[in-house]
Amino acid sequence: MRLLVSRSPKLMFWLMLGGLLLLPFIIDTLFGRSWVRIADFAMLYIMLALGLNIVVGYAGLLDLGYIAFFAVGAYCFALAGSPHLMLAFPTLFPGGLHLSFWIILPLAALLAGAFGVLLGTPTLRLRGDYLAIVTLGFGEITRIFMNNLDTPINLTNGPQGISRIDSINVAGMALNTPQQIFGITLPSVHLYFYVFLGFTALAVFISRRLEKSRIGRAWMAIREDEIAAAAMGINTRNLKLLAFALGATFGGMSGALFAAFQGFVSPESFSLMESVIVLCMVVLGGMGNIAGVILGAILLALLPEVLRHSVVPLQQALFNKTVIDPESLRMLLFGGALILVMLYRPAGLWPSRVHRRELDDDAV
Numbered sequence: 001m002r003l004l005v006s007r008s009p010k011l012m013f014w015l016m017l018g019g020l021l022l023l024p025f026i027i028d029t030l031f032g033r034s035w036v037r038i039a040d041f042a043m044l045y046i047m048l049a050l051g052l053n054i055v056v057g058y059a060g061l062l063d064l065g066y067i068a069f070f071a072v073g074a075y076c077f078a079l080a081g082s083p084h085l086m087l088a089f090p091t092l093f094p095g096g097l098h099l100s101f102w103i104i105l106p107l108a109a110l111l112a113g114a115f116g117v118l119l120g121t122p123t124l125r126l127r128g129d130y131l132a133i134v135t136l137g138f139g140e141i142t143r144i145f146m147n148n149l150d151t152p153i154n155l156t157n158g159p160q161g162i163s164r165i166d167s168i169n170v171a172g173m174a175l176n177t178p179q180q181i182f183g184i185t186l187p188s189v190h191l192y193f194y195v196f197l198g199f200t201a202l203a204v205f206i207s208r209r210l211e212k213s214r215i216g217r218a219w220m221a222i223r224e225d226e227i228a229a230a231a232m233g234i235n236t237r238n239l240k241l242l243a244f245a246l247g248a249t250f251g252g253m254s255g256a257l258f259a260a261f262q263g264f265v266s267p268e269s270f271s272l273m274e275s276v277i278v279l280c281m282v283v284l285g286g287m288g289n290i291a292g293v294i295l296g297a298i299l300l301a302l303l304p305e306v307l308r309h310s311v312v313p314l315q316q317a318l319f320n321k322t323v324i325d326p327e328s329l330r331m332l333l334f335g336g337a338l339i340l341v342m343l344y345r346p347a348g349l350w351p352s353r354v355h356r357r358e359l360d361d362d363a364v
Helices: 002-030 033-058 067-080 101-123 128-148 188-212 214-224 226-231 236-262 272-285 290-319 326-344 353-363
Strands: 179-181 184-186
Touching: 002 033, 002 188, 033 188, 033 214, 033 236, 033 272, 033 290, 067 101, 067 128, 067 236, 067 272, 101 128, 101 236, 128 272, 188 214, 188 236, 188 290, 214 226, 214 236, 226 236, 272 290, 272 326, 290 326
Parallel strands: none
Antiparallel strands: 179 184
16 A cells, blocks of 8 residues: 555656647647647746746736736847848848757846846835836836837837747757657647647746745745845845746746747737736636646636637527627636636635635634
């Protein structure tokens, strides 16, 4: 009996790993290849949500401009991995700047982290609604800059966006074309799934280590009572900056992967609504709990496609036309789901033990 108990965690790990490795084939067989692409986007959202969870869930800093770091990472990859710089600096980059993916990715993450520090520095004295308003403005300013930074030097190509972005290249294999591995031909979306899965696992590992570290406990102390944390000797200034920087780093990494996957970026992908959606993933799943955040990200990433594939055909069958736009219905469901969660599951669908215990103590 003891042997089975000791082996069960390892058995669960290998079963889960096998299930994840087979998942794109299962999805492709049951639902079609387009749903594998949706699963790829879900991985990107999980990385975004895990990054925002560091800021909101661990440190308790409400950030409504988080999508700006996603944009910084995406445009960093777009500029360094496409021929676009040839238009802005034809003499310096006659063929564009096509750096390796393994150089651009850490560069994008570091650049986004630097922007996180720039955002965090002037907002250290702000809390609650005031912090939310400032971060919201930062996100909108970033999007507007991307939209208008095509003159006098064409850095972002304005609302037209940047295209012809290089794909991810791993061990000499370009992921935008099917590749044969061990005699199995893997489509492009399957290859991207495995790469995104690896980076998602890395993000989960880092988040888990941070949560259990002294830094993670200090963040949680700041979240509960910043004044008491400072009185206990915690350097609240540096730790809040670190939360912004690490959360932004996750966002920049996800943005770079998004640009390589799409092959195109434009400012419309980084609107305020995207920040709200990522925040909803964290709140709906359970702030501060990695498993809950992953659950929230998966649910809200799949919701638009489920609505698109179910609501529209249903309306066509009943009324011979589309009465309600799925996008509008999505926002209605977002709002309804958040209201229900706040009423019946205020800590989220899968809350952390700390949040659940705090709410139970308040109820008593």
